[in-house]
Amino acid sequence: MPLDPQAATVLELIEGAGGPQLQDMTPADARTMYEAMAEVRTSEEPLGAVEDLVIAGPGGDLALRLYRPEGDGPFPVTMFFHGGGWVIGSIASHDALCRSLASRSGAAVVSVEYRLAPEAPFPAALEDCYAATAHVAAEAAALGLDASRLGVAGDSAGGNLAASTSLLARDRGGPALCFQLLVYPVTDHAYGFPSFTENGEGYFLTGEAMRWFSGHYLVEPGDGKDPLASPLLAEDLSGLPPALVITAEFDPLRDEGEAYGARLAEAGVRAEVQRYDGMIHGFVSMAAMLDQGATAVDECAAALRAALVR
Numbered sequence: 001m002p003l004d005p006q007a008a009t010v011l012e013l014i015e016g017a018g019g020p021q022l023q024d025m026t027p028a029d030a031r032t033m034y035e036a037m038a039e040v041r042t043s044e045e046p047l048g049a050v051e052d053l054v055i056a057g058p059g060g061d062l063a064l065r066l067y068r069p070e071g072d073g074p075f076p077v078t079m080f081f082h083g084g085g086w087v088i089g090s091i092a093s094h095d096a097l098c099r100s101l102a103s104r105s106g107a108a109v110v111s112v113e114y115r116l117a118p119e120a121p122f123p124a125a126l127e128d129c130y131a132a133t134a135h136v137a138a139e140a141a142a143l144g145l146d147a148s149r150l151g152v153a154g155d156s157a158g159g160n161l162a163a164s165t166s167l168l169a170r171d172r173g174g175p176a177l178c179f180q181l182l183v184y185p186v187t188d189h190a191y192g193f194p195s196f197t198e199n200g201e202g203y204f205l206t207g208e209a210m211r212w213f214s215g216h217y218l219v220e221p222g223d224g225k226d227p228l229a230s231p232l233l234a235e236d237l238s239g240l241p242p243a244l245v246i247t248a249e250f251d252p253l254r255d256e257g258e259a260y261g262a263r264l265a266e267a268g269v270r271a272e273v274q275r276y277d278g279m280i281h282g283f284v285s286m287a288a289m290l291d292q293g294a295t296a297v298d299e300c301a302a303a304l305r306a307a308l309v310r
Contacts, residue, residue: 001249001277001278002278003203003250003278003280004277004278004279004290004292006289006290006291006292007250007278007279007280007283007290009289010204010280010286010289010290011202011203011204011280014204019033021206021208021209022206022208022209022212023206023208023209023211023212027087027088027116027117027118027119027216030087030088031087031088031089031090031116034084034088034089034093035088035090035092035093038092038093038094038285040288041093041095041096041097041285041288042096042288043095043096043097043099043100043103045099045100045103045104046070046103047067047068047069047070047099047102047103048068048069048070048071049066049067049068050065050066050067050068050099051065051066051068052064052065052066053065053066055131055132055135057115057128057131057132058124058127058128058131059115059120059124059127059128062112062113062114062128062131062132063091063112063113064091064110064111064112064113064132064136065091065095065098065110065111065113066108066109066110066143067098067099067101067102067108067109067110067111068102068108068144069102069103069105069106069107069108070103071106073108073144073145073146074140074141074144074145074146075106075107075108075144075145075146076106076107076108076145076146076149076150076151076178076308076309076310077107077108077109077110077136077140077145077146077147077149077150077151077308078101078105078107078108078109078110078150078151078152078153078179078181078304078308079109079110079112079129079132079133079136079150079151079152079153079162079165080094080097080098080101080109080110080111080112080152080153080154080158081111081112081114081125081129081152081153081154081157081158081159081161081162081165082094082111082112082154082155082157082158083154083155083156083157083158083159083183083282083285084116084156084157084158085156085157085209085210085212085213085214085216085217086116086117086122086125086157086160086213086216086217087116087117087118087212087213087216087217088116089116089157089158090113091111091112091113094111094155094158094285095111096285097155097284097285097287097297098111100287100297100301101153101297101300101301101304103301104297104298104301104302104305105300105301105302105304105305105308105309106305106309107149107151107304107305107308107309108144108145109153110132110136112128112129112132114128114129114132114161115128117216117217117219118216118217118219121216121217121218121219121220121223122217122218122219122220122223122226122228122229123226123228123229125157125161125217126161126164126165126168126228129152129161129162129164129165130165130168130169130172133150133152133165133169133175133177134174134175136150137150137174137175137176138175147175148176148178149178149308149309149310150175150176150177150178150308151177151178151179151180151181151241151304151307151308152165152166152177152179152180152181152241153180153181153182153183153300153304154181154182154183154185155183155184155185155282155284155285156183156184156185156186156205156253156281156282157186157213157217158183158185159182159183159184159185159186159257160185160186160187160229160231162180162181162182162185163180163182163185163187163231163260164227164228164229164231166180166240166241167227167228167231167234167240168228170239170240177241178241178242178307178308179241179242179243179244179303179304179307179308180240180241180242180243180244181243181244181246181300181303181304182243182244182245182246182257182260182261183246183284183296183300184246184247184248184251184253184254184257184281184282184284185245185253185256185257185260186210186253186256187230187231187232187253187256187257187259187260188230188232188233188256188259189214189218189223189224189225189229189230190224190230191207191210191211191214191252191256193254193255193256193259194255195251195252195253195254195255195256196210196252196253196255196256199250199251199252199254200252203250203251203252203280203281204280204281204282205251205252205253205280205281205282206252207252210252210253217229231260232256232259232260232263236267237263237264237266237267237269238267238268238269239269240264240267240269241269242269242270242271242307243261243264243269243270243271243272244271244272244274244299244300244303245257245258245260245261245264245271245272245273245274246274246276246284246296246299246300247273247274247275247276248275248276248279248280248281248283249275249276249277249278249279250278250279250280250281251279251280251281252281253281254275257273258273258275261273272303274299276292276295276296278292279292279293283296284296284297284300
């Protein structure tokens, strides 16, 4: 299908704003730019409470933000890992999306301020995400949450972290996860799929930008072939929680996300892949400007509600 007219307008606005390309920026400058872009994302959806927490993480203090829906707990809970190529992004940049997911799903959402590369390369972010998930499971009763209804979610690099956290939880004997929501996830750092070439220029996320992100995150030889960095390379995907994989037609990461969904299904995992035609990478966070983005947020929330709120 052709590029969605609303997505084309977004791309025109981004191009008109000018500025350096991501791969020509320092990580610090890229973070500043990304946070400024994210400031326009707001959500006024009703919630019961929002609480900032700090726990002991593998690398020191680890910040979490807990979004409780309206109503009485204990609430099912989704751990959320933000996108940004493991280099940029924060709890703040994805605040609006987490508010929407909590409000519409009826499940609490816990967003994780994991360590960023290059200061903390692989596997620091993953270990933070796993530690946060284990902490929430262990302290669920005190937090008004239900550890028996626990899921993980993330977009882009966060989708990668959600998939890999699911692998760790299986292989380390817990915590038990009921669902994984993977929104245009990175699943293979080789970037050898056709969509990476076909959509590598002109559609917001570029191939050069992805290699810039990976270059900061993966610093040791062979890191990219580690299944915890590239979950598509895991030999065994059985025993993982059910999944919804969201992809976008004009996204360099489209094919690897869909390949991961197919491999989950082949391993006996209940997995649904939903491609949004005409869309670009990041469209779910652009719900205020893209009708299909708003539809995708509804789909994500409905999937969390079906999997966790019973």
